[in-house]
Amino acid sequence: MNNRLKWIMDYVIMSIGCFIIAMGLVLFLAPHTIAPGGVTGLAIVVQTLTGIPISVTNLAVNIPLFVLGVFFLGKTFGAKTAFGAGMLSIMLYGFERYASTATVTGDLLLAAVFGGILTGAGIGLVFRQGGTTGGTDLAAAILKRFFPHLSLAKLMMLIDLLVVISAGIVHKSIETALYSMIALYIIVKVADFFVEGMNYSKSLTIITDHPDVLSSAIITKVNRGVTFLSGKGMYTGSQKGVLLCVVSRAEVAKVKAVAAAYDPKAFITVSTVHEVLGEGFKEID
Numbered sequence: 001m002n003n004r005l006k007w008i009m010d011y012v013i014m015s016i017g018c019f020i021i022a023m024g025l026v027l028f029l030a031p032h033t034i035a036p037g038g039v040t041g042l043a044i045v046v047q048t049l050t051g052i053p054i055s056v057t058n059l060a061v062n063i064p065l066f067v068l069g070v071f072f073l074g075k076t077f078g079a080k081t082a083f084g085a086g087m088l089s090i091m092l093y094g095f096e097r098y099a100s101t102a103t104v105t106g107d108l109l110l111a112a113v114f115g116g117i118l119t120g121a122g123i124g125l126v127f128r129q130g131g132t133t134g135g136t137d138l139a140a141a142i143l144k145r146f147f148p149h150l151s152l153a154k155l156m157m158l159i160d161l162l163v164v165i166s167a168g169i170v171h172k173s174i175e176t177a178l179y180s181m182i183a184l185y186i187i188v189k190v191a192d193f194f195v196e197g198m199n200y201s202k203s204l205t206i207i208t209d210h211p212d213v214l215s216s217a218i219i220t221k222v223n224r225g226v227t228f229l230s231g232k233g234m235y236t237g238s239q240k241g242v243l244l245c246v247v248s249r250a251e252v253a254k255v256k257a258v259a260a261a262y263d264p265k266a267f268i269t270v271s272t273v274h275e276v277l278g279e280g281f282k283e284i285d
Contacts, residue, residue, distance in 0.1 A: 010129040014080065015087055017125030018133065022091035024118030027104050028111045029183060030054060033176055035167035036116065036183035037160025039065075039135035040088075045166050055092035062089070062134040069138050072145050084126055085134035112179040116186030123187065124194020136160060160184060196274040202252045204245045206259060207231060207267040211241025214266065217258045218243070222251055225279070246276055 025040055033048045035041035043057035062085040069081075105111050126133060140155035147155065164184065168177025208214050215226040229242040247255055252270060259266045 010080075010131070011083065014084055014126050014129050014131045015091075017122040017129075018084065018087040018091045020122030020125065021088060021119050021133065022095045022122075024115045024120075024122065025054060026092060026095035026099060028115030028118065031104075032108050032111050032179070033167055033171045034108070034112050034115060034180050034183050035163050036119065036180050036187055037136060037163045039139075040092075040119075040133075041160070041163040041167065041180070041184075045163065045170050048170050053093065053096050055089045055096055058092060058135075059086070059089040062138075065134055065138050065142070068142050072142050080129070080131035081134055081138065084131040088133045108175070108179050109182075112183040113186060116183040117190055119183070120187035120190025121194055124191040127191060127195045200249065201246055201273045201276045202249055203271050203273045204243075204247065204252070204255055205269045205271075206243040206245070206255075207233075207240050208243060208259075208263045209240065209265070210263045211243055214241075214259065214262045215243055217262050218245060218255060221258055222247065222254045224251065224255075246273060 021040075025044070028034075029036065030044045030047065033044060035044040039058055039061045040054065042061065043054040046052055046057045047054050066082060066085065105114075123133065132138070136156050136159050139159055143155050144150065150158075164177050164180040167180045168174055206214065211228055215228060218224060218226050224245055224247050227244040229244065231240040231242040232238070233240050245255060256268070259268060
């Protein structure tokens with residue numbers, strides 16, 4: 001894919017992501033004042049209090065945040081942040097203006113779950129293209145300049161928590177705050193799923209006295225590459241070979257069988273790898 005086409009596809013996919021976010025917010029979360037953190041969650045609270053549309057509040061808050069971001073952080077967050085924030089406001093306005101005002105479901109749990117899934121999926125699509133929708137991450141980056149001892153993750157969590165609590169106060173219901181927390185949790189998990197991908201692989205670390213024989217067997221019988229490192233057993237003081245190998249989930253059993261056949265005394269650890277890029281796996285974008 002040439003650079004120009006990739007650039008176009010990035011913005012097309014970001015637009016689709018913003019469309020999905022708006023769908024989740026307007027059709028599922030907002031009707032029940034479920035505010036899962038962030039600027040959009042704050043916008044839902046403001047709408048409940050004043051009737052001001054979510055799209056207006058989202059844009060009104062993100063514009064000064066963007067200006068402050070340029071002032072305090074420079075232009076490092078780039079055009080995709082401005083595009084994401086602007087496009088989300090447009091999509092929110094479209095759903096508010098043209099989508100049915102009827103509530104999709106009266107069940108708060110269903111609204112929190114499906115609203116969270118849609119919003120998280122949309123955010124994940126935007127993040128995969130290197131963009132953001134402004135809001136919490138930008139606000140947290142600005143606040144970190146004043147509170148350098150706090151991590152970005154903690155600042156973002158604090159902002160989201162304040163929004164969730166405010167939703168419960170405005171709606172005068174602890175249940176609303178709890179449903180907002182459920183939606184926030186689902187959004188984070190689904191967004192991570194979209195960013196990290198669904199094709200989990202397995203990483204094996206094999207400590208062996210026969211690295212040459214074992215690595216050759218893995219290469220020929222499993223058809224996977226192996227990396228050799230020199231190690232030392234600190235308890236025994238003896239030199240050990242350390243083999244690193246990344247395989248699919250289905251191939252883990254094959255590697256174990258090879259190890260059992262060629263070095264039954266090998267020490268093996270297996271860990272999950274969320275995304276693998278390079279030869280034999282997914283192409284590096």
